Amino acid sequence: MKLFWIAVWTWLLVLEGLLLLTSSYPLDPDEHNAALMRNCTANPPYVPSTIVNTTIRLNALRNLMDVHNISIYVIPATDPHLSEYISPRYARRAWMTGFNGSAGRSKLPSVGAFEAPAAWSSERNSEHHDVKVRRLPPLELQGIAVVSKTNAVLWTDGRYWIQAERQMDCNWELNRGETTIVNWILQQTKEGEIIAADPFLFSVVDWISYENALVQGKRQFVSKESNLVDIIWGEERPPEPTDDIFKVPSEFLGRTWQEKVTEIRDQMKNNLYQPTALLISALDESAWLFNLRGNDIQYNPVFQSYTLLTADWIRLFVNESRLPPDIKEYLNVNCTSADCVQLKPYDQIQQNVEEYAKGNVTIWIGQEYTTYSVYKVIPESKLLNDRYSPVQILKSTKDPTEQKGMKRAHVRDAVAVISYFVWLEKNIPKGTETELSGAHYLNKLRSEQKHSRGSSFETISASGLNAALAHYSPSEENQRKLTTDEMYLVDSGGQYLDGTTDITRTVHWGIPTDFQKEAYTRVLMGQIDTARSIFPAKTLGDSLDVWARHALWEVGLNYRHGTGHGIGSFLGVHEWPVGIGSGKTLSLDVGMFTSIEPGYYQDNEFGIRIEDIVMVVEADTKHMFDGIPYLTFEHISLVPYERKLIDLSILNKQQIHWLNNYYEKIWKIVSPELYAQNLMEEYDWLQKHTQPFSHSAFVTLSFPLLVGSLLGNLIL
Numbered sequence: 001m002k003l004f005w006i007a008v009w010t011w012l013l014v015l016e017g018l019l020l021l022t023s024s025y026p027l028d029p030d031e032h033n034a035a036l037m038r039n040c041t042a043n044p045p046y047v048p049s050t051i052v053n054t055t056i057r058l059n060a061l062r063n064l065m066d067v068h069n070i071s072i073y074v075i076p077a078t079d080p081h082l083s084e085y086i087s088p089r090y091a092r093r094a095w096m097t098g099f100n101g102s103a104g105r106s107k108l109p110s111v112g113a114f115e116a117p118a119a120w121s122s123e124r125n126s127e128h129h130d131v132k133v134r135r136l137p138p139l140e141l142q143g144i145a146v147v148s149k150t151n152a153v154l155w156t157d158g159r160y161w162i163q164a165e166r167q168m169d170c171n172w173e174l175n176r177g178e179t180t181i182v183n184w185i186l187q188q189t190k191e192g193e194i195i196a197a198d199p200f201l202f203s204v205v206d207w208i209s210y211e212n213a214l215v216q217g218k219r220q221f222v223s224k225e226s227n228l229v230d231i232i233w234g235e236e237r238p239p240e241p242t243d244d245i246f247k248v249p250s251e252f253l254g255r256t257w258q259e260k261v262t263e264i265r266d267q268m269k270n271n272l273y274q275p276t277a278l279l280i281s282a283l284d285e286s287a288w289l290f291n292l293r294g295n296d297i298q299y300n301p302v303f304q305s306y307t308l309l310t311a312d313w314i315r316l317f318v319n320e321s322r323l324p325p326d327i328k329e330y331l332n333v334n335c336t337s338a339d340c341v342q343l344k345p346y347d348q349i350q351q352n353v354e355e356y357a358k359g360n361v362t363i364w365i366g367q368e369y370t371t372y373s374v375y376k377v378i379p380e381s382k383l384l385n386d387r388y389s390p391v392q393i394l395k396s397t398k399d400p401t402e403q404k405g406m407k408r409a410h411v412r413d414a415v416a417v418i419s420y421f422v423w424l425e426k427n428i429p430k431g432t433e434t435e436l437s438g439a440h441y442l443n444k445l446r447s448e449q450k451h452s453r454g455s456s457f458e459t460i461s462a463s464g465l466n467a468a469l470a471h472y473s474p475s476e477e478n479q480r481k482l483t484t485d486e487m488y489l490v491d492s493g494g495q496y497l498d499g500t501t502d503i504t505r506t507v508h509w510g511i512p513t514d515f516q517k518e519a520y521t522r523v524l525m526g527q528i529d530t531a532r533s534i535f536p537a538k539t540l541g542d543s544l545d546v547w548a549r550h551a552l553w554e555v556g557l558n559y560r561h562g563t564g565h566g567i568g569s570f571l572g573v574h575e576w577p578v579g580i581g582s583g584k585t586l587s588l589d590v591g592m593f594t595s596i597e598p599g600y601y602q603d604n605e606f607g608i609r610i611e612d613i614v615m616v617v618e619a620d621t622k623h624m625f626d627g628i629p630y631l632t633f634e635h636i637s638l639v640p641y642e643r644k645l646i647d648l649s650i651l652n653k654q655q656i657h658w659l660n661n662y663y664e665k666i667w668k669i670v671s672p673e674l675y676a677q678n679l680m681e682e683y684d685w686l687q688k689h690t691q692p693f694s695h696s697a698f699v700t701l702s703f704p705l706l707v708g709s710l711l712g713n714l715i716l
Contacts, residue, residue: 036478037162040170047169050477052098054171058152060232061096065149065196071189073228074181074197075145081283081304082203082369084574085457087297088238092229093145097152099167101143101160101471145172146181148188155181159470159560166478182213191218199223199373204365204385207372225373241296245303245322247330248291248570252498254401257290257331258339260394264289265311267390268364275364275384277356278391280307282369284571285391286316290331290341293570294322299457300572301495306349308356315342317349350374357382366392368576368584388577388586395568396578397591402499402569403615406593407636409451409499410613414638414670415677416445416494417503421639422685424482428509433482435461435474438490446494456493456500456573463488467506467607470561470599484510487606493573500568502595504611507642518555519600520608520645525551526598527610528655530563530580534619534632538587541594545581548598551650557600564595567613588631592616596633612637638666640689648693656693663690 039046065073079090094100143156153173154164164174175184185195195214199207211221230237268275280286283302287293294303306317316331320343328334331341344352354377357363363378366389375383398406420442427433439461446452462472464486474480482488488509493502506520526548533547541564548563566578577586578594588594597611614633621630640663648656667690674683 036166038165038168038170045170048166048477051167051169054096054098054152054169057096057232058147058171061147061228062149064228064231065147068196068224068228069194070196070222070224070228071193072146072148072185072195073224074195075147075229076197076201077143077145078201080200080371080373081281082371083283083297083300083302084572085297085300087241089240091238092227092233093143095233096147096229097145097154097168097172099143099154099156099160099164099172101156101163101167144181146184151188153184162469163471182210182217185214185219186217189219192220194220194222196222196224196228198227199225199376200227200371202372204367204370204372204375223373223376240319241294241304242319242322243295244324245292245294245318245327247327248293249497252401252405252570253291254399260289260291261309261314261339263394264309264390267394268311271364271384273362273384276310276361278307278309278364278389279353279370279374280309280389280391281366281371281374282389282392284568284575285369285389285395288395288568288571289391290316292327299455299495301453301570302572304346306346308349308352312338313342314338314340315344315352317344317346317352319346350377353377365389368392392577393586395571396566396575397589398569398593398615399591403591405496405498406500406569406613406615409494409496410501410636410638411669411673412449412451412496413446413494413501413503414666415673415679415682416442416449417492417505417639418670418674418682418686419445419679420490421505421507422682424488424507425509425685428482428484431481431483434479435463435466435482436476436479438482439474439492442490442492446492449494449496451497453495453497453570456495456502460489460491460504462490462607464606465604468601468603468605470601470607470609486510487512487516487608489607489609491609491611495570497570500570500573501637502567502573502611502613503637503639504597504609505639505642506608506610506645508645512645516606516608517645517647518650519552519557519602520610520642521647521650522551522555522557523598523600523608523610524641524646525651525655526563527596527612528658530596530598531612531614531633531635532654532658534621534630535588536625537589537628537631539631541578541580541585541588542583548580548596552598552600559599559601561597561599563598567593567595588616590616590618590631593636610641635662635665638670640666640686643689646693660692663692666690 036048038048038051061073075093075096077093079086091100143160146153151173152171153175154168155175156164158176161174161176168174189195214221264278268278280289283305286305286307287302289307292303293301295301296303303318303322308315332339333341333343350373353363353374357378362382362384364384364386365375366386368388423441424438439459442459443455446455458473460472461474462469463480463482466472466480467487467489487506489504489506491504493500508516529550530544530547533544535544545563549558552558562579562582564580565582566575567573568575576584578592579585580594580596593613593615595611595613597609599607599609601607613636615636616631617634618629619632667686671683671686674686
């Protein structure tokens with residue numbers, strides 16, 4: 001009998017090896033995926049039926065260019081506030097090209113290495129005179145269309161090339177870095193010819209950078225404030241938003257708008273250059289300052305507006321019809337003192353700034369979100385230029401009320417995500433669910449949580465090779481069925497009245513390969529090492545990027561996006577200048593929130609990303625150099641990781657200890673909420689998935705699963 005069982009176990013182990021060997025071979029891309037891609041070299045060219053024919057639009061634009069004697073017209077993918085997400089009304093590049101990828105400030109933070117070589121401008125700065133200000137990523141990476149009389153070309157980040165090939169017709173070329181926009185323009189034009197663009201869609205630095213390069217090439221770079229795409233778009237262009245702007249409930253606010261205005265005015269008063277006015281351009285800045293929200297942009301509770309603030313008055317440039325009587329009363333619009341808000345038409349910002357600049361004044365701007373259209377009407381001698389406005393800096397540190405709200409929101413969000421995983425585990429074996437149906441169900445679960453105001457971005461629900469596309473989102477045309485044979489990545493988030501969430505988990509319902517387990521574990525090691533890092537106060541977020549990558553680097557692996565981004569409180573899912581490894585972060589301080597999201601992507605096979613939101617807190621250290629506390633992170637996301645993908649043999653004792661503490665925290669905080677919502681199946685799931693890790697426990701847990709999987713395969 002003993003020999004019989006030895007033979008059985010030997011045979012099972014051999015079979016396990018064969019199964020793992022078989023599953024380690026890469027998957028070929030689906031034929032369905034290939035059918036979604038255009039083929040402009042075929043005869044005749046192949047274009048999927050889902051792609052929009054842009055011939056009529058391009059002809060109309062070129063006719064208009066001829067009328068204005070324009071040789072080349074440049075079409076950025078942003079709005080007059082340089083927003084990451086834009087409303088349909090400003091989706092000009094998408095309408096012209098068919099490509100609706102991000103404007104370059106994508107869901108994942110861009111990696112610093114992708115940014116332009118250091119190009120500098122010497123500008124008057126609030127902290128130092130003649131400080132060098134680093135420019136933004138080049139337009140090539142921000143997703144931009146350029147149209148000449150004979151050619152139409154799209155430049156975008158390499159992360160979007162596949163999406164562009166799926167969405168554009170053969171009227172458009174995709175430039176994959178063969179040449180820069182400026183060099184392409186110089187090749188397409190002669191000296192003296194006109195290149196035109198809308199200055200409301202260019203940052204200050206981008207406009208000056210391209211203007212200098214084109215003028216050096218003896219071309220003209222002309223400001224055309226009447227957008228040519230809008231003219232040919234005509235009545236089909238989506239209308240301006242008209243729904244009411246609303247106030248954040250007082251229970252979720254730590255400061256009144258008057259208190260925030262006072263803080264900003266104090267900064268103006270104490271500034272070395274004594275600015276007399278602050279121009280506030282980014283949409284989330286005015287929303288945060290006045291504790292107001294809107295629904296102008298999907299996933300982003302902001303509204304179209306500018307603010308011009310002085311020591312004596314406040315002007316809010318907005319569509320007044322969108323402000324109900326109670327909001328007008330709240331803003332004190334019927335008085336003229338320093339704490340009364342003067343309402344001005346949204347489209348009069350440029351005119352007002354130009355008129356104000358005629359006096360003995362100094363206007364403070366943040367160049368990251370100020371467009372060239374407004375900048376150009378301010379004389380250089382009256383300009384105080386910082387990379388970020390003081391509102392952006394102040395907003396990035398959450399007050400105690402906002403911190404509590406963010407934590408509460410993440411508890412409820414964890415309930416939704418855990419409920420989703422329970423549902424998946426029951427339904428995936430049935431073979432009835434897809435990436436898209438999964439995304440819809442997760443969105444539904446979030447919507448049922450208290451204070452929910454929808455998603456914070458489009459859910460990335462990606463299985464198998466689709467997860468290797470870092471910015472993939474499913475559609476009816478490209479979705480894959482969810483199966484036990486593939487890794488599954490879900491990156492999602494919610495908007496709640498008390499906070500904004502963003503979390504990514506990668507799971508596998510079958511038998512992962514050794515390489516998948518190693519890659520996942522090393523990504524997890526990067527998450528853990530960054531989360532438990534201790535660093536001096538005022539450390540730049542980018543300095544911590546190496547912690548997230550080191551475990552991957554050790555075996556020659558990496559990822560092509562930044563490691564973290566700041567996050568708003570019932571505002572944008574991206575909030576700069578907080579972040580890690582994005583190339584545009586400032587120093588970290590207590591009360592700031594950032595994501596940590598290392599990953600690994602194996603082309604045409606699978607993708608891995610683990611993302612959590614953390615808060616900067618003081619570290620408990622044995623010593624305190626110069627009497628200044630050191631900093632570390634507190635985990636705010638509260639969903640366990642995929643146990644079967646973790647190879648404990650790679651982790652060190654400190655990492656396993658951190659995992660166990662984190663799982664204890666998840667159980668302590670989330671289980672009462674599951675119980676309160678009467679989600680007992682989810683309660684049991686969480687109890688199982690937060691068991692502490694140890695070598696023996698891991699073997700005990702894994703062995704029955706392994707035998708069950710092997711026997712299941714034998715039966716099948």
